[in-house]
Amino acid sequence: MANNLISTSTAATTFIVVLLSLLLAGKSQTFSTSLRRTAMPRGKQNLTHLHFFYHNVVGGPNATAIRVAEAPITNTSATGFGAVIMVDNLLTVGPEPNSTRVGRAQGMYASADLNNMSFMMVHNYVFDEERYNGSTLSILGRNPLMLPVREFPVIGGSGVFRFARGYAEARTYFLNATNRDAIVEYNIYVLHY
Ligand SMILES: *[C@@H]1O[C@H](CO)[C@@H](O)[C@H](O)[C@H]1NC(C)=O
Ligand SMILES: *[C@@H]1O[C@H](CO)[C@@H](O)[C@H](O)[C@H]1NC(C)=O
Ligand SMILES: *[C@@H]1O[C@H](CO)[C@@H](O)[C@H](O)[C@H]1NC(C)=O
Numbered sequence: 755m756a757n758n759l760i761s762t763s764t765a766a767t768t769f770i771v772v773l774l775s776l777l778l779a780g781k782s783q784t785f786s787t788s789l790r791r792t793a794m795p796r797g798k799q800n801l802t803h804l805h806f807f808y809h810n811v812v813g814g815p816n817a818t819a820i821r822v823a824e825a826p827i828t829n830t831s832a833t834g835f836g837a838v839i840m841v842d843n844l845l846t847v848g849p850e851p852n853s854t855r856v857g858r859a860q861g862m863y864a865s866a867d868l869n870n871m872s873f874m875m876v877h878n879y880v881f882d883e884e885r886y887n888g889s890t891l892s893i894l895g896r897n898p899l900m901l902p903v904r905e906f907p908v909i910g911g912s913g914v915f916r917f918a919r920g921y922a923e924a925r926t927y928f929l930n931a932t933n934r935d936a937i938v939e940y941n942i943y944v945l946h947y
């Protein structure tokens with residue numbers, strides 16, 4: 755009986771010691787901490803409108819949009835289903851390719867609709883215009899090419915665009931029917947801190 759009591763209290767002591775050491779260990783390396791919302795003042799949230807042109811160059815020696823993968827049915831599919839195109843496309847302030855550069859669109863688009871021409875867009879826009887230098891916006895969305903205006907959700911960002919959310923509107927400004935080069939006008943509306 756006495757022995758049982760001693761072993762019980764020993765077990766309890768061991769438990770407390772383990773608990774304390776876990777708590778102490780938790781202090782030096784904490785996985786998660788709840789922060790006050792005031793660390794991110796509501797009043798300082800900005801709504802920014804960006805306007806630029808996206809140069810999708812698929813043809814010629816200086817192509818910036820390159821097909822990297824396909825499915826067995828891609829070449830016989832009416833929509834090129836399964837084609838994956840990797841891009842590092844120039845972004846400029848005006849529609850001319852030689853107008854002021856504002857950044858690059860890096861990522862990929864892939865034919866994702868068996869019946870109607872539509873791409874899945876996965877793009878990171880990296881800006882180099884002074885105020886936004888190095889900041890990025892990430893876009894993930896559906897691009898039904900036949901529509902005059904396509905809308906993609908902005909799902910996040912970095913740098914000045916931390917906590918970003920919003921949407922992008924894309925309109926084809928120019929399409930070369932021969933080599934499929936395109937210039938696309940973008941309007942992005944984004945909330946960020
Ligand atoms: C490709 O880029 C090079 C180097 O910038 C340039 O000299 C050449 O004119 C470009 N070619 C085309 C077809 O744009
Ligand atoms: C599909 O077409 C592309 C471009 O013409 C070609 O490079 C590729 O080899 C073709 N793929 C198949 C599986 O025929
Ligand atoms: C851009 O190119 C166009 C024609 O391609 C030319 O007329 C214009 O002067 C160029 N602009 C600059 C800033 O180089």
Ligand SMILES: *[C@@H]1O[C@H](CO)[C@@H](O)[C@H](O)[C@H]1NC(C)=O
Pocket residue numbers: 869870
């Ligand atoms: C696909 O295109 C057909 C014919 O143009 C149209 O009737 C149909 O609604 C479209 N489907 C989608 C999901 O857009």
Ligand SMILES: *[C@@H]1O[C@H](CO)[C@@H](O)[C@H](O)[C@H]1NC(C)=O
Pocket residue numbers: 882883884887888
């Ligand atoms: C953007 O940042 C890079 C590296 O930090 C720097 O070299 C470049 O001059 C900057 N550009 C502008 C326009 O501020």
Ligand SMILES: *[C@@H]1O[C@H](CO)[C@@H](O)[C@H](O)[C@H]1NC(C)=O
Pocket residue numbers: 800802914947
């Ligand atoms: C947010 O808006 C304020 C007021 O217009 C401006 O001073 C500030 O530079 C903006 N911040 C960013 C990151 O755009």
Ligand SMILES: *[C@@H]1O[C@H](CO)[C@@H](O)[C@H](O)[C@H]1NC(C)=O
Pocket residue numbers: 813814930931932933
């Ligand atoms: C369209 O692409 C073809 C083939 O590369 C080229 O010869 C032609 O000049 C381009 N047209 C325009 C308007 O850029």
